[in-house]
Amino acid sequence: MKLNKLLSIGVLGASMIAGVANAEVRDIRIGVDVPYEPMEYRTPDGELTGFDIELGNAMCEEIGIQCEWVVQGWDGIIPGLQARKYDAIMSSMTINDQRREQVLFSDPYITPPSAWFAPTDTEIETPSEESLEDKTIGVQRGTLQDNYVTDLYGDVADVNRYATADDMVLDMDSGRLDIVFLDFPIGKSTLLDSEAGDYTTVGEKITEPKEYFGEGFGIAFRQRDEALAKAFNEALATLKENGTYAEIEAKYFSE
Amino acid sequence: MESLMNWLQAQLADNSIFTLQTLSYYGDGLVTTIQLVFLSLIIGLVLAVPLAIGRGSRHAWVRLPIFFYCYVFRGTPLLVQLYLIYYGVVFVEGIQDTWLWVILEKPFVPALVAFTLNTGAYTTEIFRGAIKSTPKGEIEAARAYGMSWSLMLRRIVLPSAFRRALPAYGNEVIFMLHASAIASVVTIMDLTGAARFVYARFYAPFDAFLFVAAIYLCLTFTIIYFFRHLEKRLLAHLKPASG
Numbered sequence: 201m202k203l204n205k206l207l208s209i210g211v212l213g214a215s216m217i218a219g220v221a222n223a224e225v226r227d228i229r230i231g232v233d234v235p236y237e238p239m240e241y242r243t244p245d246g247e248l249t250g251f252d253i254e255l256g257n258a259m260c261e262e263i264g265i266q267c268e269w270v271v272q273g274w275d276g277i278i279p280g281l282q283a284r285k286y287d288a289i290m291s292s293m294t295i296n297d298q299r300r301e302q303v304l305f306s307d308p309y310i311t312p313p314s315a316w317f318a319p320t321d322t323e324i325e326t327p328s329e330e331s332l333e334d335k336t337i338g339v340q341r342g343t344l345q346d347n348y349v350t351d352l353y354g355d356v357a358d359v360n361r362y363a364t365a366d367d368m369v370l371d372m373d374s375g376r377l378d379i380v381f382l383d384f385p386i387g388k389s390t391l392l393d394s395e396a397g398d399y400t401t402v403g404e405k406i407t408e409p410k411e412y413f414g415e416g417f418g419i420a421f422r423q424r425d426e427a428l429a430k431a432f433n434e435a436l437a438t439l440k441e442n443g444t445y446a447e448i449e450a451k452y453f454s455e
Numbered sequence: 456m457e458s459l460m461n462w463l464q465a466q467l468a469d470n471s472i473f474t475l476q477t478l479s480y481y482g483d484g485l486v487t488t489i490q491l492v493f494l495s496l497i498i499g500l501v502l503a504v505p506l507a508i509g510r511g512s513r514h515a516w517v518r519l520p521i522f523f524y525c526y527v528f529r530g531t532p533l534l535v536q537l538y539l540i541y542y543g544v545v546f547v548e549g550i551q552d553t554w555l556w557v558i559l560e561k562p563f564v565p566a567l568v569a570f571t572l573n574t575g576a577y578t579t580e581i582f583r584g585a586i587k588s589t590p591k592g593e594i595e596a597a598r599a600y601g602m603s604w605s606l607m608l609r610r611i612v613l614p615s616a617f618r619r620a621l622p623a624y625g626n627e628v629i630f631m632l633h634a635s636a637i638a639s640v641v642t643i644m645d646l647t648g649a650a651r652f653v654y655a656r657f658y659a660p661f662d663a664f665l666f667v668a669a670i671y672l673c674l675t676f677t678i679i680y681f682f683r684h685l686e687k688r689l690l691a692h693l694k695p696a697s698g
Contacts, residue, residue: 341651341652341655342651342652342654342655342656346655346656347656360562360642361642361644361648361652362642363640370542370545371542371642373545374542374545374551375545375551375556375560376545376560376561
């Protein structure tokens with residue numbers, strides 16, 4: 201009881217200090233579209249969770265404000281922001297120029313990584329023009345991974361393009377593919393988790409260059425809420441420094 | 456040659472979609488499509504002639520299996536057959552360790568097998584109809600000459616059956632060309648595969664597919680022209696006498 205009181209005074213104090221620092225920053229509501237695993241989804245008992253949710257809550261705590269999550273379908277998520285149904289969107293939204301005309305973005309808080317996956321006994325250690333020569337690479341047709349692989353290795357390796365990730369996994373199982381290049385979370389759930397031990401990632405997770413992998417996900421605010429965006433940017437920087445960010449990232453994006 | 460390349464490059468200068476690179480995708484796709492369709496038609500044709508003869512056999516143990524084969528391959532979608540053959544072979548235990556895997560690993564041969572079996576079934580039915588409709592009088596005449604069964608087939612029945620089957624077979628060739636568009640679902644970069652790639656890459660469905668449609672039209676035109684010519688030659692005796 202006493203501890204609780206102490207804590208609440210502490211939070212109150214912190215929020216007052218924060219309030220003084222950023223006069224315009226108050227408790228906010230954040231719009232999110234669920235489910236989009238592992239970024240945002242509900243646990244079996246209905247609670248919201250995911251990378252976005254945990255990172256968002258951590259940022260709010262850092263700033264010292266209360267944040268409430270509002271579930272909103274993707275189609276109406278930007279209009280909902282303009283209509284003040286909520287004050288921010290944190291829902292795996294890729295930063296791009298079209299959206300910049302409508303909303304104000306925070307700094308990117310993550311660029312969803314892509315990764316190479318291969319059978320555990322693969323001889324490829326790091327993907328390069330030499331190691332991938334005459335290998336058969338699987339990608340999903342029309343994805344950024346397809347563009348990346350086609351441009352970098354299209355001349356030295358065979359690129360098999362699939363309509364769905366399922367078809368690709370089937371051909372990987374049958375031994376037709378030497379290696380695939382996939383969104384990391386998809387590869388993790390289809391290859392690493394469901395067929396435990398048969399597959400492994402090869403090399404580093406890849407998020408560069410930007411022309412293929414985009415600018416990353418950002419939190420969207422209304423154009424005039426510059427102070428709010430600034431507060432979130434500062435909070436993100438702090439979380440990255442003190443290790444909280446790495447902790448949350450590891451929870452959702454490690455093998 | 457170099458001046459031609461320069462000319463082509465100049466033509467493509469202010470075009471972001473049809474670069475030399477994407478055109479080379481279309482070019483490779485054209486080659487793949489023609490290989491796939493041509494080979495499957497040839498093998499299918501070779502397969503179909505004896506099957507069509509057997510299809511009309513008096514012996515049930517010859518007739519029924521052929522009937523069953525035609526029924527199955529005409530009764531199911533080609534896409535399903537392609538999936539079954541491409542993904543189905545890998546469920547054969549240990550196939551990866553046999554010599555067969557060398558040819559089944561790449562998508563080309565499984566697709567070729569599916570297309571061949573499919574066109575073989577249709578062609579069998581086309582020829583069977585043509586053989587069946589051989590005028591009774593011709594057969595009786597052949598018998599009266601004391602021709603053996605095989606000699607009669609070779610000299611009387613098959614030549615006239617081929618002629619009657621020609622228009623229907625021309626259709627089958629065109630159908631096969633268009634059916635080959637599904638090869639890209641098993642990762643073959645045929646013409647349609649190239650179009651899908653360009654579409655996905657540049658988000659330009661109209662440019663990508665209109666271009667490929669034009670190529671298919673040209674191919675179809677060639678086939679029609681070829682069969683027209685063949686019919687003119689082989690069916691000259693059926694034309695109304697002029698003058």
